[in-house]
Amino acid sequence: MTGRSGTATTSGGPVPTRSRDGANDHGTMTGGKGRAAVASLRSMGRQPTILWMECGACSGESMAILGAEGRGKPGHTLPAFLEDHGAHLLWHPSLSLESPREAAAIIDRVIAGEQPLTLLCVEGSIIHGPNGTGRFDVFEGRPKRDIVAALCGRAQYVLAMGSCASFGGIPAAPPNPSESTGLQYTNSQPGGLLDPEWRSAGGLPVINLSACPVDATTMIETMSAVLQGGDLGLDRVGRPAMQKPCLSDPGEKRCRTVDKVGYACYGCIGPKFPLPKALFKHRVPAPASA
């Protein structure tokens, strides 16, 4: 399949696509600067590559980025991103055609350093149970925790997609029977699967896209910004500047949840989510100003 700026591929063949509502929906993040950065990668013989690992997850981020209905601008999907950036999808559990055994071979090539990896996207908490073995969550016989740790050692950049991957999220809530952590945090405490001082080959800590689920636009804009090589404006817990409360309006950071749905925000982009309090407090929205 030929995209506007290159050829999007998966290891198993062409990427399934769907029609998009307007070619200009991507704003500035996928503009000429991004293409220049991708061209730079190509000049080094490097097509950007992406690998998506799903750990202790409900697939919320996968459904969002594959185009399921929800917040996010039209056209902000993983297939469209691949097309725009001429990127190669090594594997995604819900999109790729490879069997788990074939995917394990791709993963082994990455871990062995035979297959370059630009973006490692991790969805879901890192499960260490039972008793620290990681065997509650295995892939082709191996704890995913160990596979993800090895992949982090090879990836140029690592993105935690969602609050579970970022901070542990719902699986890490007390009593945390799965012994879950985030990639580089456990709730608000630095340190999870990776040490607080860990940096990827590209020089960044884990990029935390918290929210439950994080919306497709935040994921796509952040992945694009990483390929552009710009400053992500990471905050003290590794969240990029494009991370916003989920129902805020464009151009503002103010949470609009109570105005739009009548329930107080339950703070799913925060490192302490889920907070130890009732999640859905009904509030009467303030009357709209004239």
Ligand code: SF4
């Ligand atoms: S952060 Fe929320 S949507 Fe994402 S995997 Fe965890 S529970 Fe599911």
